[in-house]
Amino acid sequence: MGEDAESPKINHTFLRDYVTEADVISTVEFNQTGDLLATGDKGGRVVIFQRETESKGESEEAGEVGDSGEYNVYSTFQSHEPDFDYLKSLEIEEKINKIRWLPQQNAAHFLLSTNDKTVKLWKVSERDKRPEGYNLKDEEGRIKDVSTITSLRVQNSLPCGFTVPVLKPTDLMVEVRPRRVFANGHTYHINSISVNSDGETYLSADDLRINMWHLDITDRSFSILCDPDLFSAEFPPHHCHVFVYSSSKGTLRLCDMRASALCDKHTKLFTPFTNKSFHHQCKVSNRETQFFLSGSVVSECPAHPQVHEYLRSKLCSLYENDCIFDKFECVWNSSDSVIMTGAYNSFFRMFDRETGRGVTLEAWRENSKPRAVLRTRRVYTGGKRRRGDVGVDSLDFTKKILHMAWHPAENIIAIAATNNLYIFQDRVNPDAQTQ
16 A cells, blocks of 8 residues: 555544543454444443445445445443552553454354453344243232133233243343452563364463463453563464464463473564564464564664654654554454554554555544545655644644544544544545446
């Protein structure tokens, strides 16, 4: 994707006028089909958006194809509450660090959400019918004597006997219920969780250790690795026996659980950075375990896309205001051909994996009108200045895009900018498609 690449269009935006610390979005995650999108915030809330189907006539009227509806609020619930560890005199924030969807097995959906200490499993289901016609009490409200019930009857058909309840349609209700609470497994703050492809286990990682949990067992976990420089851990999408974890030293390690139950020795070591960068994330590609993403604020490796290279002159300022520790997430598109990550000044960047060419876009309220086309932006560092370029000294470091997600099958992206959620979609014009 080059600077002249066609920009995506805005699908939908969810904006709030008043910013509070509790409203700041801290994680974004699509489910496996892309029909549901979950966001967590620093107030411990989880908001689920559902993709609405759009009729063919509406799509043709818009003059575009590839648009399958917008995302609207589906359910909102409080996942975590603030807590206090009296033994360590430590306050535990309600902030949602990560959300991960489980593979769907039936009509219900399941997701994991975690704050610094506790992981919870939630069931999301719909109900549009309710049972009516129970006849356990008489007309005066007294419990009937079981010995007097000698027959079954369909509701309102016979004057005596036990009424067989029937299901009657009712308004659609979305129910979110807690199913499991996985606590007391971590001494330090949980920074990542990852669901295994076997659908039965998941990983949770803090700054020191990685724990393996079974979804049906809440009172114990197995510590499979201990490393003082842990930053994140993730399972690949199709292999249940290996996982990848990253460290603050700028390294990635691939571990195979078939070799040993305790993965204190890695199978493969990757060193993408020659300098000891602040490294925060590892991300396995969607299709096969052959590509990994890793990120740092600046990089000495010329073979990798330079995301924040213009910030070298601002490292002192970033260190003073703690921005040097900001964790910019990296995500793949569905075909593993494009990489996306966030930046300051409400910018986010996309890179072609093979060529390394990138494009900078902006998620900003002023250009967030539906169906508006995003314009490419550029940070001016010297040379010829073009119209619309933003100087390095003019960057707003308080406007940062740290969390994002890519639709698992389509070119739809979700961008979290402070307390605002932007959803962009790459829509193809039919006339351009025939050329």
